[in-house]
Amino acid sequence: MLKVENISASYRERQVLEGISFQVGEGEFLGIIGPNGAGKTTLLKVMTGVKQPLAGKVMLDGKNLDSLSRKQIARIMAVVPQSSFIPPLFTVEDVVLMGRYPHQKSRFTTTEEDCQAVEEAMRKTNTTGFRHRLVSELSGGERQEVIIARALAQEPKILMLDEPTANLDIKHQMKILGLARTLVREGSITAIMVIHDLNLAARFCDQLILLHDQKIQAEGSPQEVLTPTNLAKSYEVEVEVDYKPSIDSLQVVVIA
Numbered sequence: 597m598l599k600v601e602n603i604s605a606s607y608r609e610r611q612v613l614e615g616i617s618f619q620v621g622e623g624e625f626l627g628i629i630g631p632n633g634a635g636k637t638t639l640l641k642v643m644t645g646v647k648q649p650l651a652g653k654v655m656l657d658g659k660n661l662d663s664l665s666r667k668q669i670a671r672i673m674a675v676v677p678q679s680s681f682i683p684p685l686f687t688v689e690d691v692v693l694m695g696r697y698p699h700q701k702s703r704f705t706t707t708e709e710d711c712q713a714v715e716e717a718m719r720k721t722n723t724t725g726f727r728h729r730l731v732s733e734l735s736g737g738e739r740q741e742v743i744i745a746r747a748l749a750q751e752p753k754i755l756m757l758d759e760p761t762a763n764l765d766i767k768h769q770m771k772i773l774g775l776a777r778t779l780v781r782e783g784s785i786t787a788i789m790v791i792h793d794l795n796l797a798a799r800f801c802d803q804l805i806l807l808h809d810q811k812i813q814a815e816g817s818p819q820e821v822l823t824p825t826n827l828a829k830s831y832e833v834e835v836e837v838d839y840k841p842s843i844d845s846l847q848v849v850v851i852a
Protein backbone atom coordinates (compact mmCIF):
# COMPACT_ATOMS: atom_id res chain seq x y z
CA MET A 597 0.00 0.00 0.00
CA LEU A 598 2.78 2.43 0.97
CA LYS A 599 6.46 1.90 0.36
CA VAL A 600 9.18 4.23 1.58
CA GLU A 601 12.46 3.72 -0.25
CA ASN A 602 15.75 5.07 1.01
CA ILE A 603 14.39 8.44 2.11
CA SER A 604 16.74 11.16 3.27
CA ALA A 605 15.50 14.59 4.30
CA SER A 606 16.99 17.81 5.61
CA TYR A 607 16.20 21.39 6.53
CA ARG A 608 18.81 23.54 4.81
CA GLU A 609 22.16 22.03 5.84
CA ARG A 610 20.75 19.99 8.71
CA GLN A 611 20.05 16.37 7.84
CA VAL A 612 17.12 14.90 9.75
CA LEU A 613 16.49 11.52 8.07
CA GLU A 614 18.93 9.22 6.31
CA GLY A 615 18.22 6.09 4.30
CA ILE A 616 14.77 5.34 5.70
CA SER A 617 13.07 2.32 4.07
CA PHE A 618 9.99 0.38 5.10
CA GLN A 619 6.61 -0.66 3.81
CA VAL A 620 3.11 -0.91 5.17
CA GLY A 621 0.48 -3.27 3.81
CA GLU A 622 -3.28 -3.07 3.57
CA GLY A 623 -5.02 -3.40 6.91
CA GLU A 624 -1.90 -2.77 8.98
CA PHE A 625 -1.56 -0.34 11.85
CA LEU A 626 1.98 1.06 12.00
CA GLY A 627 3.23 3.20 14.86
CA ILE A 628 6.18 5.57 14.50
CA ILE A 629 7.92 6.29 17.80
CA GLY A 630 11.14 8.01 18.81
CA PRO A 631 12.37 10.89 20.96
CA ASN A 632 11.50 14.54 20.33
CA GLY A 633 13.23 15.87 17.25
CA ALA A 634 13.88 12.38 15.84
CA GLY A 635 12.18 13.32 12.57
CA LYS A 636 8.80 11.64 12.99
CA THR A 637 6.76 14.59 11.75
CA THR A 638 9.27 15.17 8.95
CA LEU A 639 8.83 11.56 7.83
CA LEU A 640 5.06 11.99 7.87
CA LYS A 641 5.44 15.16 5.77
CA VAL A 642 7.57 13.31 3.22
CA MET A 643 5.05 10.45 3.09
CA THR A 644 2.18 12.86 2.46
CA GLY A 645 4.05 14.84 -0.22
CA VAL A 646 4.18 18.02 1.86
CA LYS A 647 7.96 17.90 2.09
CA GLN A 648 10.30 16.99 -0.76
CA PRO A 649 12.98 14.48 0.31
CA LEU A 650 16.68 14.97 -0.48
CA ALA A 651 16.80 11.44 -1.85
CA GLY A 652 14.63 8.37 -2.11
CA LYS A 653 11.02 7.91 -3.09
CA VAL A 654 7.60 7.14 -1.71
CA MET A 655 5.41 4.66 -3.58
CA LEU A 656 1.70 4.97 -2.94
CA ASP A 657 -0.51 2.14 -4.15
CA GLY A 658 2.17 1.26 -6.73
CA LYS A 659 2.64 4.84 -7.98
CA ASN A 660 5.42 7.30 -7.28
CA LEU A 661 4.08 10.04 -5.00
CA ASP A 662 5.87 12.59 -7.21
CA SER A 663 3.71 11.67 -10.19
CA LEU A 664 0.42 12.32 -8.36
CA SER A 665 -1.45 15.60 -7.91
CA ARG A 666 -2.51 16.84 -4.46
CA LYS A 667 -6.07 15.77 -5.21
CA GLN A 668 -5.01 12.31 -6.37
CA ILE A 669 -2.97 11.87 -3.19
CA ALA A 670 -5.91 13.05 -1.08
CA ARG A 671 -8.15 10.41 -2.62
CA ILE A 672 -5.81 7.72 -1.31
CA MET A 673 -4.47 9.27 1.87
CA ALA A 674 -6.06 11.35 4.62
CA VAL A 675 -4.16 13.13 7.37
CA VAL A 676 -5.16 13.87 10.95
CA PRO A 677 -2.58 16.56 11.76
CA GLN A 678 -1.02 17.25 15.15
CA SER A 679 -3.07 20.40 15.49
CA SER A 680 -5.60 21.70 13.05
CA PHE A 681 -7.06 25.16 12.87
CA ILE A 682 -10.76 25.27 12.14
CA PRO A 683 -12.50 28.59 11.66
CA PRO A 684 -14.89 29.03 14.61
CA LEU A 685 -18.25 29.28 12.87
CA PHE A 686 -18.33 25.91 11.14
CA THR A 687 -20.66 23.15 12.27
CA VAL A 688 -19.52 19.58 12.66
CA GLU A 689 -21.29 18.66 9.45
CA ASP A 690 -19.58 21.51 7.53
CA VAL A 691 -16.16 20.32 8.68
CA VAL A 692 -16.81 16.69 7.78
CA LEU A 693 -18.04 17.78 4.34
CA MET A 694 -14.68 19.56 3.79
CA GLY A 695 -13.17 16.08 3.60
CA ARG A 696 -14.98 15.57 0.28
CA TYR A 697 -12.89 18.16 -1.59
CA PRO A 698 -10.64 15.66 -3.46
CA HIS A 699 -13.75 14.01 -4.91
CA GLN A 700 -15.62 17.16 -5.86
CA LYS A 701 -15.62 18.50 -9.39
CA SER A 702 -16.93 21.83 -8.28
CA ARG A 703 -16.61 23.44 -4.86
CA PHE A 704 -20.20 24.56 -4.99
CA THR A 705 -22.11 21.36 -5.60
CA THR A 706 -22.63 18.56 -3.15
CA THR A 707 -23.57 15.25 -4.70
CA GLU A 708 -25.54 12.35 -3.27
CA GLU A 709 -22.23 10.47 -2.97
CA ASP A 710 -20.76 13.30 -0.89
CA CYS A 711 -23.77 13.23 1.46
CA GLN A 712 -23.52 9.46 1.86
CA ALA A 713 -19.78 9.61 2.60
CA VAL A 714 -20.37 12.34 5.20
CA GLU A 715 -23.15 10.32 6.88
CA GLU A 716 -20.98 7.21 6.90
CA ALA A 717 -17.98 9.09 8.33
CA MET A 718 -20.11 10.59 11.12
CA ARG A 719 -21.68 7.22 11.87
CA LYS A 720 -18.31 5.48 12.21
CA THR A 721 -16.96 8.19 14.52
CA ASN A 722 -20.15 8.58 16.56
CA THR A 723 -20.40 12.26 15.72
CA THR A 724 -23.85 12.19 14.09
CA GLY A 725 -25.43 13.30 17.38
CA PHE A 726 -23.66 16.65 17.35
CA ARG A 727 -23.67 17.34 13.62
CA HIS A 728 -25.29 20.78 14.02
CA ARG A 729 -23.04 22.01 16.82
CA LEU A 730 -20.24 24.48 16.20
CA VAL A 731 -16.81 22.88 16.25
CA SER A 732 -15.54 25.73 18.45
CA GLU A 733 -17.94 24.57 21.16
CA LEU A 734 -16.72 20.97 21.31
CA SER A 735 -14.37 19.39 23.84
CA GLY A 736 -10.90 18.32 22.71
CA GLY A 737 -11.97 14.69 22.43
CA GLU A 738 -15.12 15.45 20.42
CA ARG A 739 -13.12 17.75 18.17
CA GLN A 740 -10.61 15.04 17.45
CA GLU A 741 -13.45 12.69 16.50
CA VAL A 742 -14.72 15.31 14.05
CA ILE A 743 -11.25 15.69 12.50
CA ILE A 744 -11.14 11.91 12.06
CA ALA A 745 -14.63 12.00 10.54
CA ARG A 746 -13.42 14.63 8.07
CA ALA A 747 -10.49 12.35 7.16
CA LEU A 748 -12.87 9.39 6.67
CA ALA A 749 -15.14 11.45 4.43
CA GLN A 750 -12.18 11.46 2.03
CA GLU A 751 -12.68 7.67 1.83
CA PRO A 752 -8.94 7.09 2.07
CA LYS A 753 -7.05 3.82 1.88
CA ILE A 754 -4.40 5.22 4.21
CA LEU A 755 -4.98 7.23 7.35
CA MET A 756 -2.03 9.23 8.73
CA LEU A 757 -2.25 10.39 12.32
CA ASP A 758 0.29 12.70 14.00
CA GLU A 759 0.02 12.31 17.78
CA PRO A 760 -3.78 12.07 17.69
CA THR A 761 -4.11 11.65 21.46
CA ALA A 762 -1.60 14.31 22.57
CA ASN A 763 -3.99 16.55 24.52
CA LEU A 764 -6.67 14.05 25.44
CA ASP A 765 -7.55 12.48 28.79
CA ILE A 766 -7.10 8.72 29.23
CA LYS A 767 -10.72 7.89 28.36
CA HIS A 768 -10.57 9.83 25.11
CA GLN A 769 -7.12 8.42 24.30
CA MET A 770 -8.65 4.94 24.45
CA LYS A 771 -11.68 6.04 22.46
CA ILE A 772 -9.68 7.62 19.61
CA LEU A 773 -7.18 4.77 19.35
CA GLY A 774 -9.94 2.17 19.63
CA LEU A 775 -11.70 3.93 16.78
CA ALA A 776 -8.52 3.93 14.67
CA ARG A 777 -8.02 0.23 15.32
CA THR A 778 -11.62 -0.59 14.41
CA LEU A 779 -11.27 1.36 11.15
CA VAL A 780 -8.14 -0.63 10.32
CA ARG A 781 -9.66 -4.00 11.20
CA GLU A 782 -13.14 -3.57 9.73
CA GLY A 783 -12.47 -1.21 6.85
CA SER A 784 -9.13 -2.65 5.73
CA ILE A 785 -7.68 0.84 6.03
CA THR A 786 -3.93 1.20 6.53
CA ALA A 787 -3.07 3.46 9.45
CA ILE A 788 0.25 5.12 10.16
CA MET A 789 0.46 6.96 13.45
CA VAL A 790 3.12 8.99 15.21
CA ILE A 791 2.67 8.44 18.94
CA HIS A 792 4.68 9.35 22.02
CA ASP A 793 3.03 7.08 24.54
CA LEU A 794 4.89 3.77 24.29
CA ASN A 795 2.24 1.84 26.20
CA LEU A 796 -0.49 2.98 23.82
CA ALA A 797 1.80 2.25 20.87
CA ALA A 798 2.28 -1.30 22.16
CA ARG A 799 -1.40 -1.78 22.75
CA PHE A 800 -2.85 -0.49 19.49
CA CYS A 801 -0.21 -0.87 16.77
CA ASP A 802 0.67 -4.12 14.97
CA GLN A 803 4.09 -2.90 13.90
CA LEU A 804 6.41 -0.21 15.22
CA ILE A 805 9.28 1.81 13.81
CA LEU A 806 11.67 3.41 16.27
CA LEU A 807 13.34 6.52 14.83
CA HIS A 808 16.48 8.01 16.32
CA ASP A 809 19.64 9.66 15.05
CA GLN A 810 18.27 10.02 11.49
CA LYS A 811 17.69 6.28 11.13
CA ILE A 812 15.36 3.42 11.94
CA GLN A 813 16.86 1.96 15.12
CA ALA A 814 14.40 -0.90 15.38
CA GLU A 815 11.32 -2.16 13.56
CA GLY A 816 8.90 -5.02 13.99
CA SER A 817 6.26 -6.07 16.49
CA PRO A 818 5.97 -4.16 19.78
CA GLN A 819 7.76 -7.10 21.45
CA GLU A 820 10.67 -6.76 19.06
CA VAL A 821 10.96 -2.97 19.23
CA LEU A 822 10.12 -2.08 22.83
CA THR A 823 13.10 -3.73 24.50
CA PRO A 824 15.01 -2.08 27.35
CA THR A 825 18.14 -2.04 25.16
CA ASN A 826 16.46 -0.30 22.22
CA LEU A 827 14.75 2.24 24.46
CA ALA A 828 17.91 2.97 26.46
CA LYS A 829 19.81 3.69 23.24
CA SER A 830 17.18 5.97 21.74
CA TYR A 831 15.63 7.74 24.72
CA GLU A 832 18.60 7.58 27.13
CA VAL A 833 16.50 6.25 29.98
CA GLU A 834 16.47 3.00 31.88
CA VAL A 835 13.17 1.15 31.48
CA GLU A 836 11.54 -2.08 32.46
CA VAL A 837 9.19 -3.76 30.01
CA ASP A 838 6.67 -6.28 31.31
CA TYR A 839 3.84 -8.21 29.75
CA LYS A 840 0.51 -7.27 31.32
CA PRO A 841 -2.00 -10.14 30.93
CA SER A 842 -5.09 -8.09 31.85
CA ILE A 843 -4.67 -5.98 28.71
CA ASP A 844 -2.68 -8.57 26.72
CA SER A 845 -0.01 -5.99 26.02
CA LEU A 846 3.39 -4.69 27.07
CA GLN A 847 3.90 -2.10 29.73
CA VAL A 848 6.92 0.18 29.73
CA VAL A 849 7.95 1.72 33.04
CA VAL A 850 10.77 4.23 33.34
CA ILE A 851 13.17 3.32 36.14
CA ALA A 852 15.75 6.09 35.84
Ligand SMILES: Nc1ncnc2c1ncn2[C@@H]1O[C@H](COP(=O)(O)OP(=O)(O)O)[C@@H](O)[C@H]1O
Pocket residue numbers: 607612630631632633634635636637638639
Ligand atom coordinates in the same frame (compact mmCIF):
# COMPACT_ATOMS: atom_id res chain seq x y z
N1 LIG B 1 10.58 23.70 9.34
C1 LIG B 1 11.75 23.35 9.90
N2 LIG B 1 12.88 24.07 9.69
C2 LIG B 1 14.05 23.71 10.26
N3 LIG B 1 14.22 22.65 11.08
C3 LIG B 1 13.13 21.91 11.33
C4 LIG B 1 11.83 22.20 10.77
N4 LIG B 1 10.96 21.28 11.21
C5 LIG B 1 11.65 20.44 11.99
N5 LIG B 1 12.95 20.81 12.08
C6 LIG B 1 14.01 20.11 12.83
O1 LIG B 1 14.12 18.78 12.34
C7 LIG B 1 14.26 17.87 13.41
C8 LIG B 1 13.15 16.83 13.34
O2 LIG B 1 11.90 17.46 13.60
P1 LIG B 1 10.52 16.70 13.61
O3 LIG B 1 10.40 15.92 12.37
O4 LIG B 1 9.47 17.70 13.93
O5 LIG B 1 10.75 15.71 14.85
P2 LIG B 1 9.68 14.90 15.75
O6 LIG B 1 8.35 14.99 15.10
O7 LIG B 1 10.25 13.52 15.81
O8 LIG B 1 9.72 15.54 17.12
C9 LIG B 1 14.27 18.68 14.68
O9 LIG B 1 15.61 18.87 15.07
C10 LIG B 1 13.63 19.98 14.28
O10 LIG B 1 14.15 21.04 15.04
Ligand SMILES: [Mg+2]
Pocket residue numbers: 636637638
Ligand atom coordinates in the same frame (compact mmCIF):
# COMPACT_ATOMS: atom_id res chain seq x y z
MG1 LIG C 1 6.40 15.72 15.73
